[in-house]
Amino acid sequence: MAKTLLDKIWDAHVVKSIPGGLDVFYIDRHLIHEVTSPQAFDEIEARGLPLFRKEQIVATADHNVPTKNQHLPIEEPLSRFQVDKLTENCAKHNIELYGLGHERQGIVHVMGPELGITQPGMTIVCGDSHTSTHGAFGAIAFGIGTSQVAQVMASQCLLLSKPKSMRITVDGEVRPGVTAKDIILYVISKLGTGGATGYFVEYAGSAFRNLSMEGRMTVCNMSIEMGARGGMIAPDQTTFDYLQGREFAPKGERWEQAVAYWSTLFTEEGAQFDKELSFDAADIAPMITFGTNPGMGMAIDALIPTDVPVSEQASYSKSLQYMGFQPGESLLGKEIQYVFIGSCTNSRIEDLRQVARFVQGKKKAAHVEAIIVPGSKQVEKQAIEEGIDKVLAEAGFELREPGCSACLAMNEDKIPAGAYCVSTSNRNFEGRQGPGSRTLLASPLVAAITAVEGKIVDITQYLN
Amino acid sequence: MEKFEVLQSTAVPLPIENIDTDQIIPARFLKATSREGFGENLFRDWRFDNAGQPKADFVMNTGRYSGKILVAGKNFGCGSSREHAAWAIYDAGFKVVISSFFADIFKGNALNNGLLPLQVSDEVLARLLTQIEQDPQTTLVVNLVNQELEVPVWEEKIPFAIDAYKKECMINGYDDIDFLVNQKEAIEQYESNRPWAY
Ligand code: SF4
Numbered sequence: 335m336a337k338t339l340l341d342k343i344w345d346a347h348v349v350k351s352i353p354g355g356l357d358v359f360y361i362d363r364h365l366i367h368e369v370t371s372p373q374a375f376d377e378i379e380a381r382g383l384p385l386f387r388k389e390q391i392v393a394t395a396d397h398n399v400p401t402k403n404q405h406l407p408i409e410e411p412l413s414r415f416q417v418d419k420l421t422e423n424c425a426k427h428n429i430e431l432y433g434l435g436h437e438r439q440g441i442v443h444v445m446g447p448e449l450g451i452t453q454p455g456m457t458i459v460c461g462d463s464h465t466s467t468h469g470a471f472g473a474i475a476f477g478i479g480t481s482q483v484a485q486v487m488a489s490q491c492l493l494l495s496k497p498k499s500m501r502i503t504v505d506g507e508v509r510p511g512v513t514a515k516d517i518i519l520y521v522i523s524k525l526g527t528g529g530a531t532g533y534f535v536e537y538a539g540s541a542f543r544n545l546s547m548e549g550r551m552t553v554c555n556m557s558i559e560m561g562a563r564g565g566m567i568a569p570d571q572t573t574f575d576y577l578q579g580r581e582f583a584p585k586g587e588r589w590e591q592a593v594a595y596w597s598t599l600f601t602e603e604g605a606q607f608d609k610e611l612s613f614d615a616a617d618i619a620p621m622i623t624f625g626t627n628p629g630m631g632m633a634i635d636a637l638i639p640t641d642v643p644v645s646e647q648a649s650y651s652k653s654l655q656y657m658g659f660q661p662g663e664s665l666l667g668k669e670i671q672y673v674f675i676g677s678c679t680n681s682r683i684e685d686l687r688q689v690a691r692f693v694q695g696k697k698k699a700a701h702v703e704a705i706i707v708p709g710s711k712q713v714e715k716q717a718i719e720e721g722i723d724k725v726l727a728e729a730g731f732e733l734r735e736p737g738c739s740a741c742l743a744m745n746e747d748k749i750p751a752g753a754y755c756v757s758t759s760n761r762n763f764e765g766r767q768g769p770g771s772r773t774l775l776a777s778p779l780v781a782a783i784t785a786v787e788g789k790i791v792d793i794t795q796y797l798n
Numbered sequence: 799m800e801k802f803e804v805l806q807s808t809a810v811p812l813p814i815e816n817i818d819t820d821q822i823i824p825a826r827f828l829k830a831t832s833r834e835g836f837g838e839n840l841f842r843d844w845r846f847d848n849a850g851q852p853k854a855d856f857v858m859n860t861g862r863y864s865g866k867i868l869v870a871g872k873n874f875g876c877g878s879s880r881e882h883a884a885w886a887i888y889d890a891g892f893k894v895v896i897s898s899f900f901a902d903i904f905k906g907n908a909l910n911n912g913l914l915p916l917q918v919s920d921e922v923l924a925r926l927l928t929q930i931e932q933d934p935q936t937t938l939v940v941n942l943v944n945q946e947l948e949v950p951v952w953e954e955k956i957p958f959a960i961d962a963y964k965k966e967c968m969i970n971g972y973d974d975i976d977f978l979v980n981q982k983e984a985i986e987q988y989e990s991n992r993p994w995a996y
Contacts, residue, residue, distance in 0.1 A: 349981065349988040354962045358981050360988060362995070370880065372831035383979060398829060412829035419831050453996060463879040463903060479881035479907035481973065489978035491985055495961070527816055528873035531902055561876060563902055584996045592996040627816050627876070645920070649815040649871065742825040742878075751848070763820040763877060765843045 336605035339568050340499050340534050343474045347457050359494045362456040364486050365442045368420040369397045370461030374483035375423045385427050387490045393424050394432040396441045398744045401734035440710020440736045443467035443678035450580025454569035454596040464678050466557040470550035472569035472599050497563045498608040500533040504541035506615035510797045514549030515777035518556045519621035523631035531561030541615040547576040548684040555679045556760050559628035568600040620793050623775040626653040626764050635792045638663050665790045670754045673704040673785040677741035677759035681709030683716050685778040690722040692782045693729035699788025704731040707739040743768045756784040799912045801971040805940045808865035811930045818877035823886040837889030863934050867894045875904025884908045894940050898923040909964050
């Protein structure tokens with residue numbers, strides 16, 4: 335029977351199947367961070383279990399780190415304690431740690447790919463739902479809870495049932511100003527926030543093929559926002575070119591062998607998916623969200639929908655009320671106080687370059703606070719080498735040090751209650767960026783234009 | 799993990815859809831390195847105002863509802879993988895969450911902590927919410943052994959599905975880690991035969 339990409343990688347990682355439909359499923363790479371690992375370390379210690387394959391674990395500190403003065407001790411005591419705990423646990427168990435200040439430190443989903451830790455055909459987990467990012471390389475990558483973090487520490491395996499498969503095909507050329515972020519926000523707006531729950535998604539079609547690895551990561555990153563366990567894109571020349579020469583990528587003869595194997599990782603003609611959807615790239619416009627879940631997105635110049643099913647009306651009104659918007663309203667002209675460019679969705683060098691290209695020679699609006707948080711130390715370094723830091727500084731944007739920052743507002747980078755923030759992150763949940771904060775998700779390009787204008791504008795006028 | 803067989807309790811209704819894990823437990827409360835104490839901040843920003851005072855109109859504060867069962871709108875637990883969400887609900891005294899749809903990761907996390915995610919149809923969920931809102935004293939009986947949700951006032955037993963292995967684990971208080979650690983031999987054998995792994 336013809337196999338899907340998911341089938342091929344899944345089947346290769348089944349240690350054994352047990353009666354009742356569960357598989358003992360092998361994990362190649364385990365990424366850990368300070369927030370979801372301490373209780374897992376406690377658990378294996380309490381049970382007296384050793385780490386089964388510590389060389390397959392890589393740790394970094396990202397969620398709860400300050401984005402200013404990273405060379406100084408963390409001021410906030412609880413955050414410092416949590417980050418220190420990671421350092422302590424990694425030292426105790428001999429785990430590779432890219433801690434604060436380390437040249438490889440970064441948001442876990444930016445760090446893994448840029449070092450070549452993430453490779454096609456692998457299974458990758460992390461106690462973080464956006465682990466789906468790594469699927470951009472043709473890997474099975476998904477977020478897990480802390481109990482599962484402990485399971486992987488103890489056995490390098492998880493007990494799982496194989497997810498259902500879904501293929502989302504987007505063919506055609508996108509319009510100017512439409513980025514990877516717009517494509518995925520569009521898809522999520524069509525499926526809704528639970529539309530892919532229970533499924534593993536494969537993205538296919540020319541709109542995804544034509545994306546760079548950075549763009550593919552942006553797409554796969556947001557798979558979880560429609561409920562999917564993960565998302566993946568079959569590896570191709572773009573993938574191999576990105577990986578070649580990276581720190582942990584195979585070298586020499588092993589590289590040749592790896593590429594030969596990776597080239598077999600694609601969905602075969604005639605393979606069956608549990609669900610298939612397709613969209614036309616030409617229908618996608620620059621997107622923005624107007625509500626409190628990522629499924630509440632629309633073209634930036636559209637009107638907030640009014641045709642909501644009766645059963646969803648209460649939740650819908652609650653959401654718009656929180657945002658301070660009315661059904662039927664346009665967002666064009668709305669004043670914005672904050673712009674956040676960062677997070678594992680859009681904080682890679684390509685995102686920073688795009689922002690720099692646009693803001694070069696311009697200034698942000700006086701009332702807007704615009705912060706850019708690079709995804710990793712390596713991105714930061716490259717931005718400085720390319721002079722992006724200067725362009726941003728001249729435009730009045732503040733370039734910070736790497737971390738998750740205002741994506742989840744665990745550190746001090748918070749958006750105040752009631753304020754509007756156009757954000758390149760992935761979640762616009764109530765209070766996600768700080769209690770009472772109002773988030774509008776968009777691409778780095780839309781975010782940059784908004785910062786300069788100080789309000790939401792129809793970006794297409796800029797592109798002609 | 800605590801064992802779970804049968805639970806009889808009143809319930810707390812939360813008729814909101816897509817309740818995400820940031821509402822269940824906001825990120826700023828994830829700094830603790832142990833599993834305990836998250837219940838205090840369950841639904842923090844709905845339950846308390848900025849000054850930390852209880853908001854009078856939130857279901858957990860009205861004094862009208864109590865119980866070990868939370869009944870919530872569909873797509874419960876979407877968003878982040880934080881297991882802290884399951885810990886917070888459990889720590890606040892709930893043993894069961896009833897909804898018509900659960901996000902995947904949350905469901906797995908709940909089961910790994912002895913918190914039962916009980917899925918019913920949209921129709922049953924709507925009736926349950928109305929029933930509890932009309933009569934907060936309504937008792938529900940969750941029988942995991944028979945896989946039935948009993949609503950005595952309706953004289954109805956509603957069957958529910960659960961993975962057979964997970965059911966065993968809940969009833970006996972086992973978790974996956976015990977099982978997996980016992981598979982060491984098979985895992986090592988698997989590892990020795992992966993010519994394609996780079
Ligand atoms: S940047 Fe945001 S979404 Fe990404 S890992 Fe950090 S907190 Fe999670």
